[in-house]
Amino acid sequence: MDLRAATAADIDAVRSVARESLVASYGHAVDEELLDEAVEEWYDAGDLGDDVTDDDAVFPVALVDGVVVGFAESYVVGRRERVGEIDWLHVHPDHRESGIGSALLEHVESGLRSAEVDRIEARVLVDNEAGTEFYEREGYELTGERDVDIGGETFAEREYRKQVGRLTGISEAVYETEAGDTVHVAFDESDRGSRAPFYVAYADPDHGQRYGYLCGNCEGTDVAIDTMDRMECRDCGNRRKPTRWDAAY
Numbered sequence: 001m002d003l004r005a006a007t008a009a010d011i012d013a014v015r016s017v018a019r020e021s022l023v024a025s026y027g028h029a030v031d032e033e034l035l036d037e038a039v040e041e042w043y044d045a046g047d048l049g050d051d052v053t054d055d056d057a058v059f060p061v062a063l064v065d066g067v068v069v070g071f072a073e074s075y076v077v078g079r080r081e082r083v084g085e086i087d088w089l090h091v092h093p094d095h096r097e098s099g100i101g102s103a104l105l106e107h108v109e110s111g112l113r114s115a116e117v118d119r120i121e122a123r124v125l126v127d128n129e130a131g132t133e134f135y136e137r138e139g140y141e142l143t144g145e146r147d148v149d150i151g152g153e154t155f156a157e158r159e160y161r162k163q164v165g166r167l168t169g170i171s172e173a174v175y176e177t178e179a180g181d182t183v184h185v186a187f188d189e190s191d192r193g194s195r196a197p198f199y200v201a202y203a204d205p206d207h208g209q210r211y212g213y214l215c216g217n218c219e220g221t222d223v224a225i226d227t228m229d230r231m232e233c234r235d236c237g238n239r240r241k242p243t244r245w246d247a248a249y
Contacts, residue, residue: 001100003107006052006059006071013068014061015043017092024093029127034153041230058084058111062091062100069095072104076115077190077197084112084164085192086122096130105138109164119163126156135160148229175201175214177221183211190216191231195238198223198231 006014019039026035051073052059062070070091077083086108091101112120122140124131125148136142140160148157173185186207189200196216203209213223213231220235231240 001069001098001103002063003060003103004063006061006073008049008052010052010061010068010071011045011048014048014071015039015045017068017071018043018088018090020092021090024096025128025131026125029155030153058108058115060104060107060111062095062104064095064100070100070104072108074108074112074120075192076112076117077192082115082117083188083190084108084115084117084120086120087192089122101134102138109162113164117164119161122160123157124160126158132158132160138162149225175219175221181211183214183221185214191240193217193231193233193238193240195236198233198238198240 019035022035022038023032051057054075057073057075059073060071061068070089072089073087074084075087077085086105089101089104089108091104109120120140122135124135126132126145140162142158143161144159146157146159147154149155173187175183175185177183181203183201183203184205184207185199185201187199190197191213192198193216198213199216201211201214201221203211212221214221215223215233215236215238217238218233218236220233222234223231224234225231232238
């Protein structure tokens with residue numbers, strides 16, 4: 001097994017591995033038609049072409065006999081802490097339980113440490129039991145669970161974290177929206193946007209009642225979310241890609 005950085009020539013193979021991995025991990029819980037739709041939405045060839053040349057991304061592929069059988073992507077989000085976020089980690093079902101997932105994760109973690117992140121974050125749907133066990137086995141701490149709406153269906157998603165730097169505190173700021181509401185923005189809870197991160201905003205200081213999101217680009221709170229969990233700021237056009245399901249194994 002060999003690891004190297006992904007290139008534009010790998011895009012078709014990456015899409016194929018993603019589909020087979022998603023079917024293996026979620027086929028028991030998600031309709032295959034929705035999985036096909038997810039591959040088209042999440043692993044769009046044009047977006048992948050941008051991703052493999054993104055300087056902020058760590059995007060390795062794993063090869064066996066010259067064939068791509070797994071891949072991972074992560075990126076650095078610059079906040080008040082530097083956070084490495086794992087976007088996905090997929091291994092073809094024919095090559096699981098062979099150490100490829102662990103090797104990909106180790107490669108990603110090494111790249112993120114070199115970028116001097118303070119912690120690494122990953123998310124996996126609860127239905128992917130092998131994926132949740134994978135992160136726990138690799139030393140990640142379960143930090144929370146939330147519901148995500150995908151294709152009109154609600155799924156539970158677990159959030160994992162590994163602290164690799166010295167910073168451990170939660171950074172927060174209080175904002176007043178255009179409607180006059182006071183919101184408490186958690187800078188350690190965010191999703192990557194095309195221009196800047198989207199930060200989770202709460203209506204209360206104890207973070208018990210979620211208000212919505214704050215756009216890190218324009219600091220607006222008029223953020224729309226569609227049925228594929230795609231997010232866009234109506235004020236400046238900053239957008240987040242649809243939620244992707246990790247199939248780490």
